[in-house]
Amino acid sequence: MQRRRSSIENEPDKQRICDLMESFHNLGWCSGSGGGCSTRSSLTGSRNILVAPSGVQKEMMSVDDIIILDSTSNVIENCNDLKPSACLSIFNEIYLNSPSCSAIIHSHSSVFVKLTNLFLGAEFKCQYFEMIKGVNGHENDEVLVIPIIDNTRTEEELASSVAACVKIYPRSPAVLVRNHGIYVWGKSWSNAKVHAECIDYLATVCLDMERTGLATIEGGVCKPNSEFGRKNEKPRVWRVPEVMVEPGGIGYTEDGVNVIPGRPLKFEDESILEKLGVTYDRLSGREDDQKLDDIKVRDEYKNFDIVELDGGKMEKDKYEGFMTKFFETHYHEDDEVRYILSGGGYFDCRYESAWYRIQVKVGDCICIPEFLWHRFVCDTGRKVRAMRLFKDAPKWEALTDVDQPERKERKE
Numbered sequence: 001m002q003r004r005r006s007s008i009e010n011e012p013d014k015q016r017i018c019d020l021m022e023s024f025h026n027l028g029w030c031s032g033s034g035g036g037c038s039t040r041s042s043l044t045g046s047r048n049i050l051v052a053p054s055g056v057q058k059e060m061m062s063v064d065d066i067i068i069l070d071s072t073s074n075v076i077e078n079c080n081d082l083k084p085s086a087c088l089s090i091f092n093e094i095y096l097n098s099p100s101c102s103a104i105i106h107s108h109s110s111v112f113v114k115l116t117n118l119f120l121g122a123e124f125k126c127q128y129f130e131m132i133k134g135v136n137g138h139e140n141d142e143v144l145v146i147p148i149i150d151n152t153r154t155e156e157e158l159a160s161s162v163a164a165c166v167k168i169y170p171r172s173p174a175v176l177v178r179n180h181g182i183y184v185w186g187k188s189w190s191n192a193k194v195h196a197e198c199i200d201y202l203a204t205v206c207l208d209m210e211r212t213g214l215a216t217i218e219g220g221v222c223k224p225n226s227e228f229g230r231k232n233e234k235p236r237v238w239r240v241p242e243v244m245v246e247p248g249g250i251g252y253t254e255d256g257v258n259v260i261p262g263r264p265l266k267f268e269d270e271s272i273l274e275k276l277g278v279t280y281d282r283l284s285g286r287e288d289d290q291k292l293d294d295i296k297v298r299d300e301y302k303n304f305d306i307v308e309l310d311g312g313k314m315e316k317d318k319y320e321g322f323m324t325k326f327f328e329t330h331y332h333e334d335d336e337v338r339y340i341l342s343g344g345g346y347f348d349c350r351y352e353s354a355w356y357r358i359q360v361k362v363g364d365c366i367c368i369p370e371f372l373w374h375r376f377v378c379d380t381g382r383k384v385r386a387m388r389l390f391k392d393a394p395k396w397e398a399l400t401d402v403d404q405p406e407r408k409e410r411k412e
């Protein structure tokens with residue numbers, strides 16, 4: 001039976017929703033009538049849910065505006081006869097599919113509109129940021145994965161996609177909706193609030209840092225360029241049998257490899273680098289890294305210069321000209337040493353009738369030995385800035401299989 005006056009015992013829960021909505025409005029998470037909030041009743045044994053109404057200014061709600069429903073959406077209290085939030089069907093799906101969920105926040109923070117246009121696939125992923133620890137069950141060196149779904153005209157249409165994400169991504173307490181916002185939840189109202197704050201922070205940091213070159217998206221994961229957590233990462237190497245290499249090259253997906261349906265490529269362990277004679281050091285990505293000075297002394301590099309390619313900024317013909325040159329199979333009569341300062345890509349090295357695709361990213365200082373057939377391609381970020389280190393005067397003389405057929409068998 002529906003009550004006309006707010007029951008005393010529910011007032012603290014109702015007041016909390018009013019307070020949360022006011023603070024979310026002040027944060028810009030629910031301006032222009034967007035956004036919403038729901039919690040489970042804190043009364044012992046109750047499965048009721050409380051939901052903010054639609055049509056009331058988010059920062060001006062009073063306890064009598066908050067609607068209480070039972071677990072099958074029958075209205076228990078609706079003192080001001082208001083319409084429940086349009087998100088109710090989505091909230092219900094989240095409660096249903098995430099049994100520990102006790103509170104849900106729907107934010108229209110503009111950062112998520114921007115983020116879902118930087119991450120155009122089905123997931124936002126980031127790693128090595130301290131705030132990842134604020135998301136239950138995650139460490140700061142783990143990859144946080146939050147699913148992204150496309151927006152629809154109505155909330156009802158979104159509900160089934162949100163439900164599917166909650167089931168498929170049990171570790172994620174959130175679903176992003178492209179060009180729209182986020183649904184984020186937790187086992188209590190405060191846990192949901194912490195999740196919402198951490199994810200908003202991570203999205204803001206990833207966007208700003210990617211835009212200013214302080215973070216890089218590698219294999220779909222946004223990572224800060226600095227060293228923490230990354231120093232133990234080894235370059236990833238894939239083996240690509242020559243028969244699988246198409247005339248245009250290996251090609252690559254977002255993950256760096258060309259996955260021929262039904263024939264996923266094999267990850268190699270790093271011992272392959274030894275066979276290829278490829279060596280590497282992991283640095284910070286900074287030009288003034290002390291370790292770089294040590295390497296210069298250790299390996300007697302007396303000269304360096306910077307090579308920079310940016311498919312988003314350079315003239316198309318110029319960028320493609322460089323890419324064609326670097327992607328043509330070639331070798332040099334000296335070691336090729338490259339220290340990646342931003343962006344990333346893949347060195348493909350040919351050895352015993354196969355290609356080995358070695359991923360390089362910020363901080364990698366890689367040495368491709370003299371006479372080893374290789375080529376380079378940027379990753380999907382289409383940019384790389386690298387320091388080239390030389391023992392003698394800087395030079396870039398590539399010997400290609402076309403120019404030097406008699407050398408073709410060297411180092412194979």
Ligand SMILES: CSCCC(=O)/C(O)=C/O
Nearest residue numbers: 307326338375376384386
């Ligand atoms: C990662 S630096 C750009 C590629 C390059 O300098 C080279 O020599 C490719 O073989």
